[in-house]
Each structure stands twice: as C-alpha cells, then as structure tokens.
Amino acid sequence: xxxxxxxxxxxxxxxxxxxxxxxxxxxxxxxxxxxxxxxxxxxxxxxxxxxxxxxxxxxxxxxxxxxxxxxxxxxxxxxxxxxxxxxxxxxxxxxxxxxxxxxxxxxxxxxxxxxxxxxxxxxxxxxxxxxxxxxxxxxxxxxxxxxxxxxxxxxxxxxxxxxxxxxxxxxxxxxxxxxxxxxxxxxxxxxxxxxxxxxxxxxxxxxxxxxxxxxxxxxxxxxxxxxxxxxxxxxxxxxxxxxxxxxxxxxxxxxx
Numbered sequence: 001x002x003x004x005x006x007x008x009x010x011x012x013x014x015x016x017x018x019x020x021x022x023x024x025x026x027x028x029x030x031x032x033x034x035x036x037x038x039x040x041x042x043x044x045x046x047x048x049x050x051x052x053x054x055x056x057x058x059x060x061x062x063x064x065x066x067x068x069x070x071x072x073x074x075x076x077x078x079x080x081x082x083x084x085x086x087x088x089x090x091x092x093x094x095x096x097x098x099x100x101x102x103x104x105x106x107x108x109x110x111x112x113x114x115x116x117x118x119x120x121x122x123x124x125x126x127x128x129x130x131x132x133x134x135x136x137x138x139x140x141x142x143x144x145x146x147x148x149x150x151x152x153x154x155x156x157x158x159x160x161x162x163x164x165x166x167x168x169x170x171x172x173x174x175x176x177x178x179x180x181x182x183x184x185x186x187x188x189x190x191x192x193x194x195x196x197x198x199x200x201x202x203x204x205x206x207x208x209x210x211x212x213x214x215x216x217x218x219x220x221x222x223x224x225x226x227x228x229x230x231x232x233x234x235x236x237x238x239x240x241x242x243x244x245x246x247x248x249x250x251x252x253x254x255x256x
Contacts, residue, residue: 006031006158006189007052011061014047014213021047023213024061029158029191029206034184036204037193044213045193046086049160052191053083066157082156086163088147092136096127096146099135103153121149125179141172148179159183161192165199177202201225 007029014022022044029035037045050056052065054074063070066080090099100121104114122128125145130138135146144164151159161180165173180203184190194200200207201221209217209224217224 004031005029005064006066007035007191008064009048009052009061010063012048012051012058012063013060014044014051014056014058021213022051022058025210025213025215027208027215029189031189032184032187033205034180034190034192034203036200036207037191037210038195038197038200038207039193039210040195043210045210046162048210049083049085049162049191049193052077053081053160054078079154080157082151082154082159084148084151084159084161084164086166088143089150090135090143090146093134095132095134096138096142097122097131099146099150100153103150107154109153117153121152124182125149139172141168141175144168144172144176145179148176152183156188158189158191161190163193163195165194165196173199 005028007027009025009027012022012025012027013020025044025048027035027037027048037048039045047056051058052063052070054070054077058071065077068076068080070077090096091102094102097118100118101114104117107114109117122131125148127142127146127149130142135143138146148161148164165176168176177199180190180192192199192203204221207217207219207221207224208215217227219227
C-alpha cells in the first residue's frame with residue numbers, strides 16, 4: 001500500500017452461501033479525502049464496509065486500512081477507524097452526554113480527558129443545549145449527529161459512514177454534510193456509502209459506483225457526469241397560448 005492511500009482494496013470477494021455479494025472489487029481512498037461508494041440496495045456497499053471495519057471476513061482479495069492488513073492486523077485497523085452504521089448506535093435511555101462519556105470510557109480515555117472530549121464534541125455538533133436530556137426525546141437529525149460524534153471520540157484517522165443520512169429531512173442532511181466537510185478539512189479520511197446521487201456529488205472527491213458486487217464506474221463527480229451526460233433540457237420553455245389548443249395544434253407551442 002502506498003503511503004498516500006488510507007484504504008487500498010484489491011480483488012475483494014465475499015459470498016453468503018450461493019449468493020455472491022462482492023465479485024472482485026478494487027477500491028482506493030486517498031488520505032484526507034472523501035470517497036463515495038454509490039449504488040442501489042444489495043449492491044455490496046455495506047458488505048464492503050463490514051470487511052474494511054473487520055466485522056466480516058473476506059473470502060478473497062486483500063484490504064488494507066491506514067496501512068494495516070484487515071485480515072492479519074484487525075486490532076490495528078480497529079484502533080485507526082471509526083464507523084457510523086445504517087442503524088444508530090446511541091442508547092436512548094442515556095443522555096447525549098452520557099452516551100459520549102460511555103464511548104470515551106470504551107476508548108480507555110481518562111476521566112478528565114473523556115470529559116473534555118465529550119464537551120468538545122457536544123459543542124462541535126451543536127448539541128450542548130440537549131446534552132442532558134435523554135436521547136429518546138431527540139429528533140432524528142440530532143440523534144444522527146450524536147452517532148457521528150460518538151464515532152469521533154477516539155479521533156480516528158479513517159471514518160466509514162454507511163448511508164449516514166438515510167431517513168433524514170433535507171435540512172438535517174445538509175447539516176450532516178457540513179460536519180463531514182469539517183472533518184475532511186481537519187485531515188480525516190472518509191469512505192461514504194450512499195444511494196443519493198446528490199450526496200455523492202456534494203461531498204465526494206471521488207465516486208465509485210458498485211452494482212451486483214462489481215465496480216461499474218469510478219472517477220470524480222465531474223468526470224462521471226461528463227461521461228454519462230444524456231443531454232439537458234435547461235433553458236427550454238414551453239408556452240401554451242390557448243388552453244383549448246394545447247392538445248390539437250402543435251403550432252401554438254413556442255419553444256425558446
């Protein structure tokens with residue numbers, strides 16, 4: 001693996017019984033960038049993240065994260081990464097502050113360091129006012145921000161975000177996008193899985209399209225849009241001069 005790659009995947013394969021989920025996936029994520037893994041449900045996105053985060057074992061191929069072999073050095077990989085899954089990992093019975101302190105304890109941070117890290121993340125994500133309320137009373141957007149904050153307690157070098165904005169309203173989604181941009185500006189590397197073209201376009205330095213367990217396209221958002229441009233109807237206006245002739249007289253339609 002070259003030093004400028006935070007993730008380096010070659011020929012990754014995974015099957016569940018007779019069903020092949022990953023069929024020779026190649027994927028690279030340069031350090032300090034956002035790469036979006038784009039594809040429909042069942043394409044293999046979550047399985048890829050599961051393997052890279054050491055939660056699943058690959059059937060074939062190689063994968064290195066933060067310079068460590070996923071199969072041979074799982075503990076080193078886990079120490080370098082943070083994962084935000086599709087399902088929120090927050091505890092509804094605890095307050096936001098308690099969730100973060102629990103995560104700090106799991107990362108073996110001292111009491112003072114854990115408190116400082118908790119306070120800093122609550123402020124970073126705009127959750128200070130709600131910090132001492134049970135998470136069960138929070139909105140979906142607030143819960144998702146807390147989920148991401150918990151992922152960052154250990155200051156990971158590489159963060160995997162598995163469809164982090166699914167189910168969020170547009171405003172909450174854009175707020176989370178802002179947080180992702182802030183993380184990358186500070187040097188964090190992010191692999192983002194998503195079904196949203198707009199999300200990949202807004203966030204990613206590079207997009208990898210996966211379908212049926214294979215990479216079917218890869219490039220910058222601009223490169224992919226240019227390669228698959230099917231034309232546009234921008235600046236085309238339709239004016240109907242007489243409603244009664246709308247369906248019978250094509251000459252009454254004016255295109256500019």
